[in-house]
Amino acid sequence: MFKQILYAHWKASHLVLLPLTLAAFALPMYSASHFSVTDFDVSSGFFPALAIVAGFAMAATAWQWDQQGKQIYAMSLPIHGWEYALLRMAAGSVALMVPVAALWLGSSASAIAASPPAGVVAYPHSLSLRFLNASVVAYAGWFALFSGRQRHQLIFAGGVLAFFVLSTLLASTFGIVDLSQKLLEFLLSSPGPFEVFTGSWRLLDV
Amino acid sequence: MFSLKLSQFRIPGFLLLFATTASSQSLDELQHRLSAQQARLSIALEAKQIADSMRLENSPVSTFKVGPISVMSAESQIEVVRSLVEEVWQDFEAVVGQPLPTFQFGFFFEKSGQSGEAIYMPPEGWMRLRVDPTDRNSSMREIRNAIGGQLTLSLPSELREFISNVPLPIERSPNWRKLYSTIVMTPSIAARDCYQGGNEACWAAVGASAEGFDWRTLYSTTDLQGLVRTRYQTSMARGPGWYGGNFEELRAKYDDCLNSHERGGCISLIDRRGRPVDTPFGFDIRADLFHVALEQGGRGAYRRALDADESDIKTILAAVSELDADVLMEEWRTNIIDERSSRSRNPLKSTALSGFWLGVFGLIAIRRGRWS
Numbered sequence: 135m136f137k138q139i140l141y142a143h144w145k146a147s148h149l150v151l152l153p154l155t156l157a158a159f160a161l162p163m164y165s166a167s168h169f170s171v172t173d174f175d176v177s178s179g180f181f182p183a184l185a186i187v188a189g190f191a192m193a194a195t196a197w198q199w200d201q202q203g204k205q206i207y208a209m210s211l212p213i214h215g216w217e218y219a220l221l222r223m224a225a226g227s228v229a230l231m232v233p234v235a236a237l238w239l240g241s242s243a244s245a246i247a248a249s250p251p252a253g254v255v256a257y258p259h260s261l262s263l264r265f266l267n268a269s270v271v272a273y274a275g276w277f278a279l280f281s282g283r284q285r286h287q288l289i290f291a292g293g294v295l296a297f298f299v300l301s302t303l304l305a306s307t308f309g310i311v312d313l314s315q316k317l318l319e320f321l322l323s324s325p326g327p328f329e330v331f332t333g334s335w336r337l338l339d340v
Numbered sequence: 341m342f343s344l345k346l347s348q349f350r351i352p353g354f355l356l357l358f359a360t361t362a363s364s365q366s367l368d369e370l371q372h373r374l375s376a377q378q379a380r381l382s383i384a385l386e387a388k389q390i391a392d393s394m395r396l397e398n399s400p401v402s403t404f405k406v407g408p409i410s411v412m413s414a415e416s417q418i419e420v421v422r423s424l425v426e427e428v429w430q431d432f433e434a435v436v437g438q439p440l441p442t443f444q445f446g447f448f449f450e451k452s453g454q455s456g457e458a459i460y461m462p463p464e465g466w467m468r469l470r471v472d473p474t475d476r477n478s479s480m481r482e483i484r485n486a487i488g489g490q491l492t493l494s495l496p497s498e499l500r501e502f503i504s505n506v507p508l509p510i511e512r513s514p515n516w517r518k519l520y521s522t523i524v525m526t527p528s529i530a531a532r533d534c535y536q537g538g539n540e541a542c543w544a545a546v547g548a549s550a551e552g553f554d555w556r557t558l559y560s561t562t563d564l565q566g567l568v569r570t571r572y573q574t575s576m577a578r579g580p581g582w583y584g585g586n587f588e589e590l591r592a593k594y595d596d597c598l599n600s601h602e603r604g605g606c607i608s609l610i611d612r613r614g615r616p617v618d619t620p621f622g623f624d625i626r627a628d629l630f631h632v633a634l635e636q637g638g639r640g641a642y643r644r645a646l647d648a649d650e651s652d653i654k655t656i657l658a659a660v661s662e663l664d665a666d667v668l669m670e671e672w673r674t675n676i677i678d679e680r681s682s683r684s685r686n687p688l689k690s691t692a693l694s695g696f697w698l699g700v701f702g703l704i705a706i707r708r709g710r711w712s
Contacts, residue, residue: 216706216707219705219706220702220706223702223705251524251525251532252524252532252535252536253520253523253524253525253535253677254524254525260687263687263691264687264690267687267690267691267694268694270694270698271694271697271698271701274697274698274701274702274705275697275701277701277702277705278701278702278704278705281704281705281706324689324693325693325696327697327700327701329690329693330690330693330694340517340520340521340524340525340680
């Protein structure tokens with residue numbers, strides 16, 4: 135069963151996977167060649183962005199055909215709904231390994247080719263593991279969002295937007311604690327889910 | 341209570357002082373003293389306003405001393421204020437030791453019991469501190485900075501300039517990553533040699549070499565090209581319309597520096613810019629080196645820094661730390677390099693956390709799926 139679902143996911147996502155894989159392979163090279171002596175490195179911001187895009191693409195393609203087919207295929211299978219969702223999620227995770235592997239290859243090659251100054255170290259494996267973690271978390275987050283009905287997705291997105299606008303307005307008008315800032319702090323710092331996107335993403339680093 | 345303190349700044353006394361000293365002082369000295377007295381007067385008036393505003397809130401004002409610090413506070417919050425200042429001062433006293441110079445500064449806490457401001461009066465000028473007695477941590481941070489700033493201001497001028505007036509911390513808490521990055525990535529011969537273990541190169545990089553500071557000797561040709569590129573990039577991009585008549589000549593020199601590997605051309609371009617080249621290691625490194633010297637020197641170290649009458653920073657820091665200058669430098673450098681190595685990336689925690697959130701999102705996807 136998993137093999138068929140994986141094949142179906144591959145059919146749905148291979149066209150998106152190709153540019154993602156190429157970008158994942160090339161990005162470490164770009165980062166190494168733009169290694170800067172300053173503390174701010176623009177290229178390292180591309181890694182988490184790529185992880186988010188890759189996660190989004192895999193999650194969106196995981197549910198694409200089911201949405202087009204009005205879930206008939208899913209419901210015709212002799213398995214429970216939760217089993218089907220789990221298989222779908224696992225298939226997307228496996229497909230996600232393609233850009234992750236490309237990034238590992240690209241960063242390993244860049245690390246070998248680079249000649250950093252003394253005291254600066256290349257981190258190809260650490261960077262690849264970080265990219266794997268980030269893309270898997272992004273994928274799981276998007277997958278959970280897309281697993282609901284479209285109406286629920288819209289309600290969720292609208293709710294989040296309204297929460298941020300309201301809490302910012304209330305904080306600026308009445309001088310109370312900005313809850314949206316608190317929420318962002320939680321999400322982006324340990325043990326929040328998106329902490330993995332922050333911190334150093336440099337291939338060459340001290 | 342406050343009016344007694346203010347009486348020394350009253351105008352008649354002020355003019356008397358002016359008149360009695362006029363015969364024996366030059367005009368410049370008198371002007372200098374006059375402006376100093378004016379500054380003190382304005383500080384006192386400002387403080388009086390704060391004290392008056394506290395009185396308007398029907399809250400009597402009290403003054404008390406904590407170590408060398410005079411504190412003025414509304415009586416309604418005197419216990420909070422006292423405990424805040426005492427706690428901070430105890431920490432400082434343990435570090436700087438005794439005897440200390442007399443510090444004449446006070447804290448004026450506004451709006452009793454509420455988030456407000458304190459006026460901090462160093463010997464010259466005044467500053468406002470955000471103080472919220474209900475937020476103990478931020479209040480202590482502000483008071484710590486004010487006292488640390490005052491302790492720095494009391495240091496000899498050479499030392500103050502060396503650390504760019506960074507407030508004295510209670511304990512050294514450096515940004516290891518930043519310090520290590522600076523040592524490793526500063527584009528200078530001195531910085532690279534320092535990282536490789538050259539103590540004299542480290543002293544040169546902080547501008548305290550025995551030979552004096554000459555930036556021309558601290559940068560390779562490639563480093564000089566980097567300096568030129570940084571300093572002229574904007575002018576070159578904006579072109580002759582912005583720069584003026586001799587742009588073409590400048591452009592030729594700029595290209596020559598970047599392409600021909602001629603040191604002289606690059607140095608003359610840097611000189612022409614007028615802006616002096618700073619030491620390769622900036623104030624954060626220099627301040628950290630001073631803090632290590634204090635740490636090594638123990639309780640009497642700050643007193644020795646106050647008493648330093650040498651103009652040579654290297655000798656002053658050696659005296660403060662009671663170590664040989666090169667031993668001090670070695671201690672500082674190995675400390676930073678070792679600390680940084682022990683804090684290098686460890687993705688295992690992040691991986692475990694990602695696994696957890698993968699599980700959470702997976703559960704949400706299964707539970708909230710269309711078929712649940």
